[in-house]
Amino acid sequence: MKSNKEILEEIYQKLYGCFGPQYWWPGETDFEVILGAILTQNTAWSNVEKAIKNLRKKGFLNPGSLKSVPLKKLANLIRPSGYYNQKAKKIKNFIEFLFTNYQGSLRRMFSGDFLILRSRLLEVNGIGPETADSILLYAGRKPIFVVDAYTRRILSRHSLVNPDASYAEIQNYFMDNLKNDTGLFNEYHALLVRLAKEACKAKPNCSLCPLAKIEESIRYSCDSCSRYLARPEDRYILEVKLYASPEVELNRKEVKKNLREEIKRLIEESAKMDKKELEEEVYVCYKLILCRKCRDVFNKRLKHKEFV
Known part of the structure; x- marks a missing residue:
């Protein structure tokens, strides 16, 4: 049976060979990427784009302008993203965090130890592990792997993690077995999202999946009796x-x-x-x-x- 490192490397090669580079994350500036990471919670990216377009029209795509905009007005502008009242509060919470700790500067925020920054981000009301890691990886270009529902779905269907594994367990599975590289983590996560949207859906279409034959390559066997477990x-x-x-x-x-x-x-x-x-x-x-x-x-x- 292949090691976890070999399995993850093979999965990456198959996905990259099938889909090519994904050029993530969509966003013109680092601050826009951060807003996208908050707005994308529980909604499709197409809805996030509409919300960001509204903010751009009003000139609110920078920390200073969002600091002064009234909460109700902000909520109305991001309405297309859904849960707009809650998300407006989350954005305001992040803005307050940014100005209180880093004088409103993303450069200052990303200049220190990123693991310390991660723990601070998780203290901001409305920012969970996935959002915090998206901010760190895609806006801060820090080497941390982002785990989402798509990642869990794909790995659990291939018996690589338990369906109820914690966020940290799945994240460690990648970070303990892959090279600590920002570009690799960025591309790998984007490729998993692409796979989940095209083939590994809630109702999977395994005939379209580039990982369809990965089972043969991995050759799962019982760790007790060594019996081969094909299915x-x-x-x-x-x-x-x-x-x-x-x-x-x-x-x-x-x-x-x-x-x-x-x-x-x-x-x-x-x-x-x-x-x-x-x-x-x-x-x-x-x-x-x-x-x-x-x-x-x-x-x-x-x-x-x-x-x-």
Whole structure:
């Protein structure tokens, strides 16, 4: 079975060979790209273009002018993008962030450590991971991979990630296995979007997909019994996450504790933790592909408490 690095490189070559360069992101200036990243939330790009066209006509495609425009007027101008009242507030929140921290200068904003900037952007109400990473990659030209619903759909259909994998897990899958290159991340994401729109739709047309034969190349097999798993429905993805345990001082009091009860207590505490908090505490994560039989055996052993 090929490594994740080899799989991702092969996918990129097939997509690039089929579709060619995508010349992303559409936008005349970095600030226009940022506005597009906010406006494109939950809408088609054609609607974003209409909203940006309205802003351009009024001369509002720069931070200074948008700072002074009334919220209601801004909402009316971006109406074609949908959810215009919420998006107007999000744009205003970003403008306030830009002027409060960087005197309204994008150059200043992008000049520091981009991971610190990312954490600050995520604190702005209305900017989530996908929007923040789009701003960093496409406007700031920083090497970070953007994950969207299309990325999740394509990778999960090829059993490369779980359908319910977190944003960070999918992003790390790319960034841990590809060269840390802004141009590559830009082009790769754009090609995945192109694939999702043309073939890998909600109702897929696999006959048009350049990745149709990637299954043969990858040769999925069960990580337990090595059985070849040709069909996606034959594969079950198992993720094993190991968390760092609390430090325990081995004094007389600790030694006398009932270890079984202590393990049970730690498991119960973990179950109550917030999922995002748990992700931050992950020590190491393994992904296994199992056949149905091996999955059932594993679940049976788990039920009999052979693992903790």
